[in-house]
Amino acid sequence: MPREKYQERLTQLRDDVLYMSEIVAERLRMGMDALAEKDEELAHRVIEEDAEVNQLYLELEQDCIDLLALQQPVAGDLRFVAATFKIITDLERIGDLATNLGEHTLQAERDVFSDVDVQRIGEATLDMLDDAMTAYAEENADACFAVAADDDDVDELCENASSAVMLELIEREGVTEEDVDALMADVSRLLLTIRDLERVGDHAVNIAARTLYMIENNDELIY
Template identity: 70%
Template sequence: MARQGFQDQLDSLGEDVLYMSELVADRLRMGLSALEQKDHELAMDVIEGDDEINGVYLDLESDCIDLLALQQPVAGDLRFVASSFKIITDLERVGDLATNLGTYTLDAERDMFPEVDIQTIGDTTLAMLDAAMDAYEERDVEACFDIAEWDDELDRMCERASETVVRDLIETELEDGEDVEQMMADVSRLLLTIRDLERVGDHAVNIAARTLYMVENSDELIY
């Protein structure tokens, strides 16, 4: 009977981790939409919604600690709890990065480099995050390796985008009266956006790595 109760707790933890991932992905999606549409109201929803993500994270952290301390799981169960604990940490950080997008939206006044496709980069990170959580739910080892390879393409996309911003900045001829400080602030904001989206991809890889460890006791993707 006690063992069944423990299994129910493990199942509940897995469901709650998936719920947190849906919440985080929704915030990231909202942040990207706010940035694209210059929607300050939506941006504030993202920023203010970070407290909800933090609350879910703290609740799950407590659940993981209780499972480890009170149930003393071993072997596969131990790896599941430990991996879930690491995964919710990555999800919480993705939530922070989504909040950054909301902040950048509030600061954005213009699009200086329309050729830099932030939305495509953002859609890629969302797809990676969704795939990583699907791998966690399905215990899909092959998908874990696919996500790691996918990250290489995301890194290239982000590198090309950053290079475009720097190149265009060098080639830009300032007009009389143009606000240099504002221009540099816009450039900085765009480079930070690219960096943050690249980090979302890194967190998706971390989730895949912990899932691989959880399923096969392999640290091959952990770095």
């Protein structure tokens, strides 16, 4: 394959990954909206449309394999393809977490623990994902470090939210024996939701880490 054509393929790969990230972010937003509004129809859409994300992942995975095989890239091109291969995996997993939000919506029967601001956590993770993909698109090393720093704030939000759930559970009065099972199901669902959003932040950091490696051959953020 001529070198010019190869570079066009690399550019197209970057564009396709950015498109995949937009789809994943949209699914995550839909999952958050479904959860906030108890919208079962939207929750079903999030779950059903995960197949599109999975298909995009498989197609881009094959593109990465083909590019590695066609010209055996070296240096910057090799790091780009290798980093991209990892990044699409993180995007696919964020899509799975968005699906989880849809499933949590379908399982929720009551509005409990209203003081726990799950939407704030979700917005923070969406911002992290957007910033990580912007760093990838613009090859901005400083932005990669900023995403990693933001993860500390998200972790704190998640820890505080989980603690608030447990504290309110301990202090709650007037719970009848018949209500215990339903209450514990609500607690479990909410804690899983918090955990899933925290994992979205972790995947955003992974994207930033691989982007930093791609730009500067720096593995400082990879863990």
